[in-house]
Amino acid sequence: MANQIPAMSFILAIILRSTKFAWKSSGSQARLIGTLISAAGAISITLYKGPTVRSHSSSSPSLAAPSPPRLFVFTSTHENWILGCILFAASSFTLTIWNTVQVGTIKMCPQVMKIISFYSLFGTLQSAVVALFMERDPSAWALHLDFQLLVIVLTAIFSSLIRSSVQIWCTRLKGPYFVPIFKPFGIAYASTFGCLLFPDTFHYGSMMGAFVCGVGYYTVLWGQMKDEAMQKSDGGNKNDVPDQKVPLLQDESQV
Template sequence: MTMQKREAGQSGMGTSPGVVWEVVPFIVMVTMEGSTIALTIWAKTIITKGMSPFVFVVYTQALSSITLLPYSFIFHYPDRGQSNLFTLSFFLRLFFMGLTGITISQNLAFLGLSYSSPIVVCAMGLLIPALSFLLSIVLRRIKIDWRSSSFRAKVSGTIVSFMGATMVELYKGPLIRKSKLSSFSSHLSQNRAIKFLIYSSLPEYWVLGGILLAASSLSVSVWNNIQVGTVKQYPQVMKVVSFYSLFGTIQSAILCFFLERNLDAWKLKLDTELLLIVLTAAFGGLLRSRVHLWCMQMKGPFYVPTFKPFGIVFATIFGVILSAVHYGSVIGAIILGMGYFTVMWGQLKEEEASAHGVKSVEYSNSEEKVPLLQEDENNIV
């Protein structure tokens, strides 16, 4: 009897850490999504106050590159015998990764944020799998086969995603609840859209903001296709991230010099602007990439993308508390989330079939296996 109790106690002690490690990645990922939305709302606040979105991208990416570059060499220090870094083809890949993954996508995303709201940012970010699927068809990386259940799921999810995006764009609907903080902010300043970290948007620019964010998602989808071959050529992923971030910073700076002729736009205030840039660079450049890589290594490649729709939940909660959210935006975002999960389910079925040796006429789209962590993130911070 005593031996049985002892064995039971030892068994219980053995399973407890396993249960904890099942819960920890979930808590970490939910926290990461909540932090992303909080920083997005804060960025909306700073940009609406007058900071140029193009300057914001340059400063955050520059600081992120400075942080990532030494860390990537420390992270991959034990690795030996990797591919030569200094090749023309690799530099060309880095150039186009920086162009699509940072210069185009980030600048369009922050500009779109200035015209819309964080919940629209979340919604349009959910278009990335559908756009990647369409891009793969255009590039003939997958074959059209209606007999394949995974292909039908992706097509259905793509249609649903575009229906949700259209609703987010064209139908706002009534307010869920008018925030007292938002009313107080409007009373203090009728022409200013921002006070006390409270965001709002001019309705006439809502559609423009959504279009810019959708274009940003398309740019990320192009980036996805480029990064697959890049990581196959050079598998030290953190170095790839740091170098294409550097390329994107230089490109964004050149773009900003053309778009922002006012030198005063480059002046930083020693207040929440500087704090936000530091936090955004540290979070988006290093912390989020490392955490996502850790979660993918523990739970598999589909674990991290599963949490992306959580951003809609946080954006809705923060919006109701701090500002005002419309029913149309939330309903459209939910429909987009359904399409997102449907496309991801089709991708998962395809990967499972491939893993079990089932012959498929579709091309196995391997970007889901690659831990280069902006793919999940058309989160703009």
């Protein structure tokens, strides 16, 4: 669902009239087609899971006859796939709105570190209030030196500190589109390590839907790059005035 962010940003930009859709532009056409492909992939992931890629055998053998495979999500009894996909889609949409707000905020307040500091401060306060409201048992907040605490610490170090620093460095070195190009590969990495190292179950239907989402993601990204390249070229052509059209005397009264 995180791969839907470029398509959602394109739709939101059209609704807010911050970008113009040109039917004759190949970039706008690619962004529209990529949005439709991403939506189709998201719907297929939500409704169809397909056969199991790798099934994990249970520790206690069962003498009962195996139940027929449930290929569609709505026939599954113990998995809330639809609710999970809707929540992930809502999270991606709110992140799209947040990115749009950030663009306007940076234009009014160029101090990026000040914005990040306020964002981290208020995010921590809001998370603390919600967490204390949802979990009122004081014993649940006790820290234990176990694997869960190690995962939290490693996630904070690698996801927040190291990943952000590497992304900023790569963006400054290679441009703004270098980092987003590798985003769909996270699905393949998570699926592979989930099947090999953890007792996770993945399905062919969800993998095909993820592939379709990746195709839509790259299509929207290519269309955005194409539109920005055309805008830059048009801006350069407007600024380049031919020499024969420049008057030698700007004001005859001064001669």
